[in-house]
Amino acid sequence: MVSMHKKILIANWKMNGNSESLKSLAEYYVNMLTGQQAEVVLCPAHPYLSLVNNITKNSPVKLGAQNIASFPKGSYTGEVSGEMLTDIGCKYVIIGHYERRKFFNERGEEIARKIDLAVQSNLIPILCVGEKLNKRKEGTYLSFIKEQIENSQILYQKNAVIAYEPVWSIGTGVIPTVEEIAEVVDMITTMSKAKVLYGGSVSADNSCLISDIANLDGFLVGAASLKAEEFHAIYKSLLG
Numbered sequence: 001m002v003s004m005h006k007k008i009l010i011a012n013w014k015m016n017g018n019s020e021s022l023k024s025l026a027e028y029y030v031n032m033l034t035g036q037q038a039e040v041v042l043c044p045a046h047p048y049l050s051l052v053n054n055i056t057k058n059s060p061v062k063l064g065a066q067n068i069a070s071f072p073k074g075s076y077t078g079e080v081s082g083e084m085l086t087d088i089g090c091k092y093v094i095i096g097h098y099e100r101r102k103f104f105n106e107r108g109e110e111i112a113r114k115i116d117l118a119v120q121s122n123l124i125p126i127l128c129v130g131e132k133l134n135k136r137k138e139g140t141y142l143s144f145i146k147e148q149i150e151n152s153q154i155l156y157q158k159n160a161v162i163a164y165e166p167v168w169s170i171g172t173g174v175i176p177t178v179e180e181i182a183e184v185v186d187m188i189t190t191m192s193k194a195k196v197l198y199g200g201s202v203s204a205d206n207s208c209l210i211s212d213i214a215n216l217d218g219f220l221v222g223a224a225s226l227k228a229e230e231f232h233a234i235y236k237s238l239l240g
């Protein structure tokens with residue numbers, strides 16, 4: 001079954017770029033990726049959110065953050081709250097990305113709190129889930145991903161995005177087979193009404209094949225989203 005959701009293409013720029021390079025990428029995307037069939041979301045690092053918002057605010061391109069504090073406000077030096085993100089123009093926020101689980105030890109309860117705070121601040125949470133290679137080899141990946149989703153409490157939210165990002169595919173150039181992605185997408189679709197994305201080494205070379213997967217609503221793209229023409233090609237492949 002083909003998903004009835006509007007497609008969504010998210011650029012996760014991670015801790016890359018500077019004022020000049022991100023401004024020029026954002027300008028390119030605002031000019032090139034403004035079709036009505038797919039929503040494009042740009043997620044720069046926090047210091048560049050306002051700069052990108054100035055470029056996207058009068059366009060269909062949306063702004064997203066890469067992280068949100070797990071507290072609503074107050075004395076949490078260095079943190080950025082959901083209210084602040086909404087205030088500077090964000091519509092989305094990425095939560096539970098593998099890199100945050102790995103380097104900042106983010107786990108279930110904290111991720112659930114962040115999702116709740118995001119929704120309270122009118123942000124759409126983009127929950128990232130995915131297994132390490134050992135879980136795939138053991139054959140326990142589906143139950144692992146199901147548990148990540150259940151622990152996040154995202155199933156209680158009406159408006160949400162879940163990105164399946166197998167850890168072994170992030171930044172490696174290795175992608176699962178179409179059947180492997182479809183199996184996980186189907187499981188998530190049976191659990192939840194959220195939009196379901198795939199992320200992990202998405203490129204102009206593989207995006208056409210992956211975008212044909214039934215019920216897949218789009219991509220969460222890392223490295224390739226920093227290359228304007230390649231990201232444009234991925235966008236076109238989503239439109240079919």
Ligand SMILES: O=C[C@H](O)COP(=O)(O)O
Pocket residue numbers: 012097165169170171172173199200201202220221222223224
């Ligand atoms: O958020 C994006 C993912 O971590 C994928 O990154 P990648 O496209 O560089 O593999």
